[in-house]
Amino acid sequence: MHLAIASPTTTWYLVLASLLFAIGAVGVLVRRNPLVMFMCIELMLNAVNLTFVALARKLGDIGGQTTVFFVMVVAAAEVVVGLGIIVSILRRRPSATADDIAELKG
Amino acid sequence: MQLFVFVCAAAMILVGAIGVIVRSHPVHAALSLILTLFGVAVLFVAQDAHFLAAVQVVVYAGAIVVLFLFVIMLLGVDKAEALRIDPVKVQRPLAVIVGLGLFGLVAAAIVRSRDSLVVRGRGIDIASGEAGHDSNIRQLANDLFSNHVFAFEVTSVLLVIAVVGTVLLARRPRSGSASDTSAGGK
Incomplete structure (x- = not known):
């Protein structure tokens, strides 16, 4: 029992990740x-x-880390495109919130 | 020691994440995001993913957050959002309940299935540094350029499309096509 406390198990990491995901969703x-x-x-x-x-x-499988690598690349591309869209919207209407841009019409 | 690192990194992650969603100022939210990303990088090191930790710091905490800050300051939207008023009546309590429910369900599934986590991989032990201190990056490169080389090449197409699309989206309309902006202004 003492040894189990001394080093965090995978379950701890997964619970932390689910907490982080829930905070992001909120x-x-x-x-x-x-x-x-x-x-x-x-x-x-x-x-x-x-x-x-x-x-x-x-699981001793390096494929998980490869997947994270691809996720990072796609996230970078996604951020670039998303920020481009946000810039072009906010340039038209400064201080627009998500409610104001419910429809994509310029 | 490992426990100490985990607790510190988890505290960084959670404080940063809560900071992102409760700070009314977008710049403060972006700085809280950096705290979270650093915490995740620390946990990557603790899980022997050294290369990914470096990429996390360089790409996420470096490039992506700087991009966010650029956009915030470029557009001049760096004024505090009025968080006191709740535009939709029960949205916030409902969102918190949904978040807690999501966390509860996922955590319950994790805790229930923790005994079924058995090693199914080819037994690559990331932890053992028998191949030297660069074993992690070597294994990652071997996997990336043998099993996933097609996806890696397709990634370059994705990046080119993203760059071209962003230039097209964020470009100011030329003075010749001024009718576009005047239509938007009306």
């Missing part, structure tokens, strides 16, 4: 600034990355 639901909503999506992506790395360690 952020997306609560916030109205599109930039902050985007940051919350990054939180959720990081939670999933943490899960992948923890399970790669536990």
